[in-house]
Amino acid sequence: MPLEGGGNLVLDLRAPGFLASLDPEGIGVAIVDPVGYVRRTWGIAKADQPFPAWAHVLETPLVNLLETSYQGSQRRAFLDGYRYFSASLTTGDVSDVFILAVNASEERHARIQASKSARMAHALKRLGKALTRINRFRPLCNSAAHEIASVAELAAVLIWINRSETTTWNLFLALV
């Protein structure tokens, strides 16, 4: 805690001060030492919970967050449904990193939805181009099947036809 006249006041508490009054299921804090070991945790960042970040913290994108914060800057990152904020925490000669983790499941859902919408828009744009370029239905089906298989990364696209006067199903187009 920075003091008004200069210097810092360090309080070694069991709970993270006023943050302890927040929901521990939705927010958490951790203190990570310069080697990458997690010193203290609270809330969703507790080590005994299946929290995704701490097991291999140096192998995740959070390593960039730690490196920047060791140099004194603040950073934020999103990983696996959690939003992380980090800052340097210097007490005497020891320089740790303070990490605030927030459950960001809504953000994750919004990101997935946005990604899906962008993918669909891209796919329909390509399909629309293919469909408007050709008038005859045979090359049109062929072109559309290629586009669908390409954008959706499919193994096969089949188009079946059943003429009403017969009971036979004919394979009109097979793109494999």
Next chain:
Amino acid sequence: MNRQGKLSCRALLPIAGGTCVAELVAASRSSFAQENVLDHVLTSNLEASSAICGRAGCGSSLGDFGSAYWVLELVGRERRSSLRGERELFERAREHLALAINSGLLFENFERWLPMSVTGLPIIDAA
């Protein structure tokens, strides 16, 4: 797809005992989705055995055009566990393709009809 798969795919006769997803989709007039083509009796003989090598399968009805019923069938790649997240995309693609096929058929029918109506002579198909 290998030659044997193509031959078995070319025509399926339901009364002879053969059946396929397209038949089910046409009968129910609704989409059909299967997590793994190996697990379903309708897909294990055709899609799985004819070297398509896909996992998830999805059949979707395109509709009645030009006195025929059309069905679109999609098979995912082996590494993909499910096509569930893509159902909305497939539905939109199906709608667009159905409209385009209908337009294509109308265009070709119109092309056939127009010279006859003008000249009174039947069209000689070059193909």
